[in-house]
Amino acid sequence: MIADLAVVFHWSPDVCDQMDLAELMMWHDKARERSETKK
Numbered sequence: 931m932i933a934d935l936a937v938v939f940h941w942s943p944d945v946c947d948q949m950d951l952a953e954l955m956m957w958h959d960k961a962r963e964r965s966e967t968k969k
Contacts, residue, residue: 932946
């Protein structure tokens with residue numbers, strides 16, 4: 931999950947370490963939406 935955020939948003943692991951699980955899950959969902967290809 932942290933790797934996905936790093937790739938999509940260019941965040942370092944330090945940024946993710948400060949988030950709780952709910953926040954990580956929210957950003958992971960946003961990263962998934964952002965990286966999806968449109969059909």
